[in-house]
Amino acid sequence: xxxxxxxxxxxxxxxxxxxxxxxxxxxxxxxxxxxxxxxxxxxxxxxxxxxxxxxxxxxxxxxxxxxxxxxxxxxxxxxxxxxxxxxxxxxxxxxxxxxxxxxxxxxxxxxxxxx
Amino acid sequence: xxxxxxxxxxxxxxxxxxxxxxxxxxxxxxxxxxxxxxxxxxxxxxxxxxxxxxxxxxxxxxxxxxxxxxxxxxxxxxxxxxxxxxxxxxxxxxxxxxxxxxxxxxxxxxxxxxx
Numbered sequence: 001x002x003x004x005x006x007x008x009x010x011x012x013x014x015x016x017x018x019x020x021x022x023x024x025x026x027x028x029x030x031x032x033x034x035x036x037x038x039x040x041x042x043x044x045x046x047x048x049x050x051x052x053x054x055x056x057x058x059x060x061x062x063x064x065x066x067x068x069x070x071x072x073x074x075x076x077x078x079x080x081x082x083x084x085x086x087x088x089x090x091x092x093x094x095x096x097x098x099x100x101x102x103x104x105x106x107x108x109x110x111x112x113x114x115x
Numbered sequence: 116x117x118x119x120x121x122x123x124x125x126x127x128x129x130x131x132x133x134x135x136x137x138x139x140x141x142x143x144x145x146x147x148x149x150x151x152x153x154x155x156x157x158x159x160x161x162x163x164x165x166x167x168x169x170x171x172x173x174x175x176x177x178x179x180x181x182x183x184x185x186x187x188x189x190x191x192x193x194x195x196x197x198x199x200x201x202x203x204x205x206x207x208x209x210x211x212x213x214x215x216x217x218x219x220x221x222x223x224x225x226x227x228x229x230x
Binding site: 006009032036041042043044045046049051090094102103104105106107108 | 119150155156157158159160173174205207220221222223224
């Protein structure tokens with residue numbers, strides 16, 4: 001079975017600073033990887049996903065993530081954050097090619113932006 | 116209008132009461148999901164349905180049941196609510212991919228409090 005770990009529950013950064021949100025996964029088979037964002041009082045929406053191909057994935061709002069198979073990581077990055085990026089970010093994983101597969105979400109990282 | 120709607124948005128009930136949470140979607144998606152969100156735990160999958168005649172248990176189905184009344188409607192029931200079912204509940208939909216690779220579209224959530 002797969003699992004996903006988000007190493008930081010909260011990340012405070014200053015506006016216009018770079019940010020990295022860390023995500024590590026565990027699985028015995030190949031996986032698909034996702035980052036979702038939840039703005040205050042809203043449901044989740046997809047930021048980006050890795051299915052195959054290039055390990056650097058670009059998403060909405062200037063975010064990108066890099067799949068590193070050897071380190072089983074899928075860290076999310078943005079070179080310069082804005083106040084509007086204040087939200088909770090969830091990493092998720094599902095196993096390839098399994099009809100019984102389910103998507104597993106991490107516990108979330110709360111990103112707070114200071115002016 | 117929102118593509119995925121949930122009713123009610125907030126509900127306070129008492130231990131032992133039966134509660135139904137409803138979800139409707141206008142995206143024309145076959146797949147629908149119910150998740151529970153608890154602080155620090157991320158999202159946990161309760162049930163999912165890949166079409167009207169297909170219902171599957173997720174990670175935490177005990178104490179819950181579902182009904183897929185139509186392609187567009189998926190209801191979650193708590194037959195006898197208990198306080199540890201106090202949480203934020205999300206409905207989501209996705210397109211007809213063979214696994215969990217498709218983007219999931221989330222409703223705004225239902226905040227349930229069981230006293």
